[in-house]
Amino acid sequence: xxxxxxxxxxxxxxxxxxxxxxxxxxxxxxxxxxxxxxxxxxxxxxxxxxxxxxxxxxxxxxxxxxxxxxxxxxxxxxxxxxxxxxxxxxxxxxxxxxxxxxxxxxxxxxxxxxxxxxxxxxxxxxxxxxxxxxxxxxxxxxxxxxxxxxxxxxxxxxxxxxxxxxxxxxxxxxxxxxxxxxxxxxxxxxxxxxxxxxxxxxxxxxxxxxxxxxxxxxxxxxxxxxxxxxxxxxxxxxxxxxxxxxxxxxxxxxxxxxxxxxxxxxxxxxxxxxxxxxxxxxxxxxxxxxxxxxxxxxxxxxxxxxxxxxxxxxxxxxxxxxxxxxxxxxxxxxxxxxxxxxxxxxxxxxxxxxxx
Amino acid sequence: xxxxxxxxxxxxxxxxxxxxxxxxxxxxxxxxxxxxxxxxxxxxxxxxxxxxxxxxxxxxxxxxxxxxxxxxxxxxxxxxxxxxxxxxxxxxxxxxxxxxxxxxxxxxxxxxxxxxxxxxxxxxxxxxxxxxxxxxxxxxxxxxxxxxxxxxxxxxxxxxxxxxxxxxxxxxxxxxxxxxxxxxxxxxxxxxxxxxxxxxxxxxxxxxxxxxxxxxxxxxxxxxxxxxxxxxxxxxxxxxxxxxxxxxxxxxxxxxxxxxxxxxxxxxxxxxxxxxxxxxxxxxxxxxxxxxxxxxxxxxxxxxxxxxxxxxxxxxxxxxxxxxxxxxxxxxxxxxxxxxxxxxxxxxxxxxxxxx
Numbered sequence: 001x002x003x004x005x006x007x008x009x010x011x012x013x014x015x016x017x018x019x020x021x022x023x024x025x026x027x028x029x030x031x032x033x034x035x036x037x038x039x040x041x042x043x044x045x046x047x048x049x050x051x052x053x054x055x056x057x058x059x060x061x062x063x064x065x066x067x068x069x070x071x072x073x074x075x076x077x078x079x080x081x082x083x084x085x086x087x088x089x090x091x092x093x094x095x096x097x098x099x100x101x102x103x104x105x106x107x108x109x110x111x112x113x114x115x116x117x118x119x120x121x122x123x124x125x126x127x128x129x130x131x132x133x134x135x136x137x138x139x140x141x142x143x144x145x146x147x148x149x150x151x152x153x154x155x156x157x158x159x160x161x162x163x164x165x166x167x168x169x170x171x172x173x174x175x176x177x178x179x180x181x182x183x184x185x186x187x188x189x190x191x192x193x194x195x196x197x198x199x200x201x202x203x204x205x206x207x208x209x210x211x212x213x214x215x216x217x218x219x220x221x222x223x224x225x226x227x228x229x230x231x232x233x234x235x236x237x238x239x240x241x242x243x244x245x246x247x248x249x250x251x252x253x254x255x256x257x258x259x260x261x262x263x264x265x266x267x268x269x270x271x272x273x274x275x276x277x278x279x280x281x282x283x284x285x286x287x288x289x290x291x292x293x294x295x296x297x298x299x300x301x302x303x304x305x306x307x308x309x310x311x312x313x314x315x316x317x318x319x320x321x322x323x324x325x326x327x328x329x330x331x332x333x334x335x336x337x338x339x340x341x342x343x344x345x346x347x348x349x350x351x352x353x354x355x356x
Numbered sequence: 357x358x359x360x361x362x363x364x365x366x367x368x369x370x371x372x373x374x375x376x377x378x379x380x381x382x383x384x385x386x387x388x389x390x391x392x393x394x395x396x397x398x399x400x401x402x403x404x405x406x407x408x409x410x411x412x413x414x415x416x417x418x419x420x421x422x423x424x425x426x427x428x429x430x431x432x433x434x435x436x437x438x439x440x441x442x443x444x445x446x447x448x449x450x451x452x453x454x455x456x457x458x459x460x461x462x463x464x465x466x467x468x469x470x471x472x473x474x475x476x477x478x479x480x481x482x483x484x485x486x487x488x489x490x491x492x493x494x495x496x497x498x499x500x501x502x503x504x505x506x507x508x509x510x511x512x513x514x515x516x517x518x519x520x521x522x523x524x525x526x527x528x529x530x531x532x533x534x535x536x537x538x539x540x541x542x543x544x545x546x547x548x549x550x551x552x553x554x555x556x557x558x559x560x561x562x563x564x565x566x567x568x569x570x571x572x573x574x575x576x577x578x579x580x581x582x583x584x585x586x587x588x589x590x591x592x593x594x595x596x597x598x599x600x601x602x603x604x605x606x607x608x609x610x611x612x613x614x615x616x617x618x619x620x621x622x623x624x625x626x627x628x629x630x631x632x633x634x635x636x637x638x639x640x641x642x643x644x645x646x647x648x649x650x651x652x653x654x655x656x657x658x659x660x661x662x663x664x665x666x667x668x669x670x671x672x673x674x675x676x677x678x679x680x681x682x683x684x685x686x687x688x689x690x691x692x693x694x695x696x697x698x699x700x701x702x703x704x705x706x707x708x709x710x711x712x
Contacts, residue, residue, distance in 0.1 A: 039546065039561070040546075040561060043565050043568065055550075059550065060553065066608055094611070096608075096611060096613075097653060097654070098540075098542060098555060099553065100552045155565070156561075156563075156564075156566045156568075157562055157565075157655075159558065159561045159562055159565055160558045160559065160655050162558075163546045163557075164556055164655075166550075168546040168547040184454075186454060190396075190523075190524040194411075194415065194522075196456045197455065199454060200520055200522070201519075202515065202516045202519030202520050205395070205519060206512045206513055207512075209511070209512025209513075209515055213512065257452075298453070299516050303512075303513065
């Protein structure tokens with residue numbers, strides 16, 4: 001019975017540096033190729049180049065209020081005691097918010113401040129300054145102005161800025177895709193009957209869920225049994241099609257743990273085992289310049305190692321830098337001792353206590 | 357030429373209270389009906405009832421390490437000077453992480469601490485405590501335990517908790533749907549040629565984008581011209597099919613602003629005009645117990661009023677309470693004066709300055 005007892009126990013920082021260097025050398029950290037898509041489909045996508053305005057917004061002088069368009073010169077001197085009468089067409093025109101300001105006028109008076117006297121004359125009791133209540137050309141954005149930088153995740157308001165300045169398409173990064181391969185003869189799909197020793201296959205769903213949250217298009221493969229040949233075939237097929245390949249589990253040193261061996265046969269095992277707990281038996285590999293990561297079977301170990309070794313890779317592929325998880329200083333309710341030389345990840349419940 | 361000059365100028369707090377009360381009376385704040393879906397499709401959905409474990413996890417005692425399953429009694433007294441020999445099958449069995457613990461054993465010794473002496477015997481140099489390195493039945497979750505509360509947005513890890521405890525379906529709230537109706541004869545769809553006075557129709561994309569971010573399934577209708585009859589038809593059709601109807605714009609008091617009139621003809625105008633700036637000419641209406649909201653045409657006004665009068669409604673329909681937007685105290689770089697009695701929303705650029 002073959003047992004691979006010894007796996008690495010590399011310090012986490014060293015492991016992260018090594019993994020990043022190897023990924024970089026293999027070209028695995030290059031952002032995805034750009035693709036041209038419609039602005040209408042671009043919510044939450046990442047720009048692949050800076051976006052510049054094609055038109056000014058507005059691209060004509062527009063009334064910013066409902067009321068009358070006037071020449072400010074005609075309103076000088078208007079007051080409650082000396083109201084000014086204006087003639088329709090020659091001295092004013094009715095405008096609604098957003099209407100083009102007729103070229104002979106240069107200001108707008110709000111409808112509330114206008115007193116119609118008959119069908120074709122109005123009275124005003126205050127003067128108006130030039131361009132008052134007018135949205136002048138380029139007030140919001142001027143042609144050639146930078147609207148969005150490279151590597152920017154598109155928000156709802158950005159859709160407006162692009163469309164308003166005459167853009168209907170833009171270049172974004174392709175969405176990286178990942179395959180999660182669940183392995184293990186003991187796995188059964190949810191909803192089937194169970195015997196002792198069976199494990200309901202849920203890890204792939206959890207891992208695919210996190211990848212989805214990180215902007216990756218994640219798919220799940222059928223369950224692969226503990227047979228190195230079958231696993232080899234599954235990984236080969238995945239490497240040809242996906243940007244990230246996750247194998248879960250078979251990452252440890254048990255008699256049925258073939259992930260490291262198969263990765264080694266097909267490409268390079270960058271490292272097998274880091275000094276963290278849980279999560280030690282992770283396998284980081286590269287096959288045909290594609291990252292292939294073997295995660296431990298215990299769910300929390302798999303999630304921790306996915307965060308440590310795949311999240312940043314997902315960022316690189318998208319050309320973004322996710323904000324770091326927020327941190328908080330707290331007092332432990334009871335002492336905790338970690339094994340010497342092991343970096344331990346402990347889940348805690350946060351609470352406020354009157355005692356501290 | 358018909359001009360509806362006077363609109364309300366209700367205080368914002370009063371407007372919000374009135375809107376919430378009217379929506380509540382019309383049943384518009386009741387959460388969406390539940391629907392049964394597969395756990396696999398439930399990421400980011402909202403639970404419609406508490407979720408309880410159907411099975412314990414694990415549902416059998418399992419090895420938590422690769423190594424040997426033993427009886428702790430057989431290991432008592434083992435030390436470096438007095439190693440204990442164990443016989444295969446009668447005193448130990450090889451196990452991999454996750455294997456069922458054979459019922460005759462009650463502890464696991466890690467493979468690293470086991471010295472095979474021949475094919476069927478091993479030596480150990482330390483005793484083991486009962487249930488050491490064993491994941492006992494229900495260690496993670498016990499049958500009938502609460503996994504997720506009502507009104508909970510499902511995270512990747514929740515998929516694992518549900519599937520691991522034997523659930524493959526759950527009851528979630530239906531996703532509310534909304535229709536955004538862009539109105540205005542001056543609107544043209546993006547990508548078409550433009551004349552002065554045209555406005556590229558982008559508001560509906562921005563508004564639908566925010567609704568999407570808030571968990572609503574948002575659709576956009578074709579552009580509706582400034583004709584009350586056409587608008588009436590469009591709103592009638594929308595009220596029959598959607599949970600939230602947004603009309604943008606025609607909300608003001610200009611000669612082409614028909615939103616309030618049409619809502620009044622078809623149902624009730626709850627209010628028309630609040631004392632905020634920008635965003636004053638908003639129309640809040642209810643038709644056949646469906647909220648119909650007329651938003652101002654100026655994009656930032658539309659976004660502000662959408663936030664004020666629709667976001668909470670979106671929460672109610674989903675049975676959730678979104679966290680409040682984060683706030684920050686800052687010093688204004690120049691003085692700002694708002695008109696008396698007007699609550700003003702000012703966009704600012706936040707920066708750190710050595711001066712303050």
